[in-house]
Amino acid sequence: MGTSWGFIEEVGWRKGPWTSDEDRLLIEYVKLHGEGRWNSVARLTGLRRNGKSCRLRWVNYLRPDLKRGQITAHEERIILELHARWGNRWSTIARSLPGRTDNEIKNYWRTHFKKKIKNSSDNAEKSRARLWKRQQFQQQQQQQQINNQINNEIDIKKVMSLPTMPQAKQEMTILYPNNTIEQQDQVGFFYSSMLNNSTSISQSEPSSSNEDIMWDELWNLDDFYGHFMINTTTYNKTNTTPCLQPMATTPAFY
Template identity: 50%
Template sequence: MVAMMGWGVAEQQGWRKGPWTPEEDKLLNAYVNFHGEGRWSCVAKCAGLNRSGKSCRLRWVNYLRPGLKRGHITPQEEGIIIELHALWGNKWSTIARYLPGRTDNEIKNFWRTHFKKKEKCTLKQEKRKAQILLAKQQQPQEQQQQQQLQEDQNLKIRATPQSEASQGDNINMITDHEAQARQENNMDLISSSYPNLEGDQYCLPALMNQGSVGSWADILLGDEGLYMGRLWNLDDEHVNGRNISLSQCNKSAMQNQAAAVTAFSSGGDYSNTFYNGGYIF
């Protein structure tokens, strides 16, 4: 049985499988550098590799391709991954486009290990959530009204033109109607990405610059593994056009919002972009 055989052995069709040897890498590298990428099934034959085209492509894309970054995912990259995953879900290749030097495989692996961690936190989160909800219910009505007032004022500040925040970049304000429509979509997306969160707790703080946290995962989960802050919502259309418009998707705030937009260019300082966008958490 092929499936029962280990790696590094020949398959029935004669293709070699398993880890690549330095010699194979050298052959593939030389061939692709000379002929360019593509026609992977030809590569396998012409380069003298006893590998399937798929295997060659994968090896090139994930390991041999020039410009690949090595080493751990940085907190910056981590933040981008979390953000984009909240928007797109498991669209690893799409996410990878915004992380120069990182492959979809790498990001996928990264997410998996972190997702496992998150699953372990679930029980703890549930407990903490219950505590917070209880505290909320017990909060005096007057205090809640004051909080709402404060939130509305913050919204006004955020909705002001942001020429200073996004100089030279496309600004795209969305209407209340659009915001609401988007909210519905995004809430679904976010709910599926963060199933343990309450509707009014979707949030992503930009605390990285404050030095109080070690990573974006720390921010997202907080001390008790509970997500804190505000989650940003990236607009797909603008992502594809290189500029990402951001609309805030706090549930109550979204109903009134004229969302702020800030630009994102791949490889740029992402957290700074948020922070400079006039959004202070």
């Protein structure tokens, strides 16, 4: 065993992958003394691992009640809902998923979330194009009205400007009529700010700084959408899917 490449010593503690013998010693220790007092493991078993490493190994790998295998769709939904409620409190989330560890959930979230963000950024581009067309249509209509009814005092600049909060709200009301007034307010505000940002991005050549802004938005959106989902799932108990479907500019988390 000592010949393993993982055998790195530093101040006497072993690091790297655990061997089956080490696992056996740790399991025996827990059988005899129970969980906890991890710093005593080395002294009582001869295991050359520090307490923290022992605890981590037990909690994340050796515990008999751990569930193996892929995260199911049901579990994924629970993770998403609980993350919406608790944020990155992985241990809190893990408590609601028997057999799953906080580390496992964290890893799952990071890898799968990243992947979905990546996919959704493509969708976001298409969505922005759709929104732009809709926006143009609205502007045309407004322009027509203005030409027909409103006198010269109307400031044309205002019409040509980006959607304001009420406009965004109106869009969301059409798209998602089930949402409450507060939800429409929230979405409208966010939607409006996203559109502002995306337009500024589309007007120039893609640069690293713009990309950073986009990614920041997407990360912020995680919190926003998470917060939002709590409300929608609460309001719409009979419906298994939240009444707010992923917004036009929202990454497709589902």
